[in-house]
Amino acid sequence: MTKLNCFKAYDIRGKLGTELNEDIAYKIGRAYGQIYQPKTIAVGCDVRLTSEDLKQATIRGLNDAGVNVIDLGMTGTEEVYFAAFHLDVQGGIEVTASHNPMDYNGMKLVRENARPISADTGLKEIQSLAESNQFIEVANKGTTEKYNILPEFVEHLMTYIEPTKIRPLKLVVNAGNGAAGHVIDAIEEKFKQLQVPVEFIKIHHEADGTFPNGIPNPILIENRDSTRNAVIEHQADMGIAWDGDFDRCFLFDEKGQFIEGYYIVGLLAQAFLLKQSGEKVVHDPRLVWNTLDVLEQYNGIAVQSKSGHAFIKDVMREHNAVYGGEMSAHHYFRDFAYCDSGMIPWLLTLSVLSETQQSLSSLVEDMITKFPCSGEINFKVTDTQITIQKIFDHFAPQNPSIDKTDGISLDFGAWRLNVRASNTEPLLRLNIESRLDKQPKPMQSYVDELTQLIQA
Structure with missing residues (x-):
C-alpha cells in the first residue's frame, strides 16, 4: 500500500x-x-x-x-x-x-x-x-x-448587481496569466450588451501555464507592483488582481494602494446590508473590530467562525448567513451555494462605488484609520503550540479577555491579537489590530513586542 x-x-x-x-x-x-x-x-x-x-x-x-x-x-x-x-x-x-x-x-x-x-x-x-x-x-x-x-456563470454573476445603476468606471484587471481572463472577457462582453459604462484595462491577461510574470499570488507584496503601477498610469478607479484559480481577488484603490482583505470584509458586509438590513454575516476571529463596527452601523448580525473554508461554509449554512468573509481574501455567498468567489466581490464593490458616489480609498479610509491592523505576519517556528502557550503566559498577567475559537485571541481593550497555527503550512500566523479611539501605541510597537517574544 x-x-x-x-x-x-x-x-x-x-x-x-x-x-x-x-x-x-x-x-x-x-x-x-x-x-x-x-x-x-x-x-x-x-x-x-x-x-x-x-x-x-x-x-x-x-x-x-x-x-x-x-x-x-x-x-x-x-x-x-x-x-x-x-x-x-x-x-x-x-x-x-x-x-x-x-x-x-x-x-x-x-x-x-x-x-x-x-x-x-x-x-x-x-x-x-x-x-x-x-x-x-x-x-x-x-x-x-x-x-x-461560462454563459450561465456570467448570467449568475449579473444577479449580484443592478447593471443600470453602475456609474462610469475604469478598472485595471490583472489575471496573472491564470484562469480569470476568459471570465473577464465574457463579463466585458455582457457589460457592452447591457450598456454598462465600465472600461477594462487588462494586464497579464492571457492564460499561460508558464506564468511569465510569476505565480499569480497577489497576497505577496512583491506581486503587487504591476497592478498598482497600471492603476496609477491609467488613472483607474480600482485595480483587481486574482490568484491562479481566481477564487480570491485582491483590490487596489484609485491611488494604487493595496487594501487589506480585512477591510474588504467590512465593505462587502455593508453592500449586502444596504440592500437588506438584519442579515447575518460570518467572519473569522483573526481581525474582528472593523467588521463588528460595520455590522452595528448597518444593522447586521455577526457570527464568528473558525478560519478555513469548510468551517465558514458550515457556519453560514447553519445560520443562513448572506455573506461570510475571511481576511485572507476568501469571500463566501449564500446565493453562490455558500461557496467562495473571486468574481462576486469586485462586482459588489462596483455597486458600492456607484451607489455611494465615493472613491474606493474614501470608502475604506475611515475603517483603516479607526481600526489599524498589522496584516497577517507569518513565523516559522519549531512548535506552534508551545509558542502560542508562551504568548498566552506572557500576556496573562494583563488579564485580557480570551477567545479560543481559532488559535487564541487576546483582547486588551485598546488592542487585540490573534495567533494560530496554519491549517495548510508549518507556520504560526499572527494578526494584531488596535482602536484609534483608545489612543493605543503605534502598531509597529505591538508588532515588535510580539516578534521579539516569538523569536526569543
Missing part, C-alpha cells in the same frame, strides 16, 4: 511526479466515484501545463467507476462550484494548485450543491481507498461530454 502525501486538510496538493501524477489522479477519480457513486460530476482544470493531463486521468478514473463526467475545460475553481449547484450533477472536481509553486498541482473536491469534501467530510476515505487500490469493477463505464458553463 502506497502512502499518498498529497492529501491535506481541505484539498489535495503535491509535488508533481512524486506526490501527484496521472496514476495518482486516476486513483483519486476512481475512489471518488466508488465512495460517493454519483451519476454525473463536473470536472475542470486551471491553466498549469500539467492540469489538462491530470484532469483527463481523473476523468478516466471516474468513468471506470461508472460515473458520467461533464468536462468544463479550462476553468477557475468557482466555475466548478457553480456547475456543482447549477447543473444536474452530484459533485465537482477542479484540478488546480492555485498559488503554489510551479512544480506543484492539486485538486479541490465538492459533493452535490458544491458542499466541500475536506479531511472531516470524506477526503480521508478517498485517500484510504486510493492507497489500498481495492477498486470494484463496474458493469457500465461512465461517459464524458464537454460543456461550456
